[in-house]
Amino acid sequence: MPYWESLKEHEVKVQKCSVCGTFRFVPKELCPNCQSMEVTWTTIAGTGEIYTFTIVRRAPTPAYQEEAPYTIVHVTMAEGFRMIATLKGTDVDSVAIGQQVKVAYDDVTPEWTLLTFAPA
Numbered sequence: 001m002p003y004w005e006s007l008k009e010h011e012v013k014v015q016k017c018s019v020c021g022t023f024r025f026v027p028k029e030l031c032p033n034c035q036s037m038e039v040t041w042t043t044i045a046g047t048g049e050i051y052t053f054t055i056v057r058r059a060p061t062p063a064y065q066e067e068a069p070y071t072i073v074h075v076t077m078a079e080g081f082r083m084i085a086t087l088k089g090t091d092v093d094s095v096a097i098g099q100q101v102k103v104a105y106d107d108v109t110p111e112w113t114l115l116t117f118a119p120a
Helices: 002-008
Strands: 013-017 039-043 047-056 070-077 082-087 100-109 112-119
Touching: 002 013, 002 039, 002 112, 047 082
Parallel strands: 082 112
Antiparallel strands: 013 039, 047 070, 047 100, 070 082, 100 112
């Protein structure tokens, strides 16, 4: 899938409707705006603003407890759609709605890269 391949290259590609220009994330077969099936995978700016967030102090499973506390952010991207990921590189108590962030990359393995966010 182009999204995951783009993360390996440290860029983010998402679907963009070829008819009306609406961005689609998460990927969908039909455009939510015009119902077109025509799409291109487009590189985005990778910047945005925190819409909302949660601080995880007690992880849902023991596997994640070592990382706690950590922040999960819901970000309105510059292109107008929203993405959810972990926020890295900041104290959990300093996170605020409206804070500017940028995409960061977590190279988990040579084959697998995850999208995260960092303060802009």
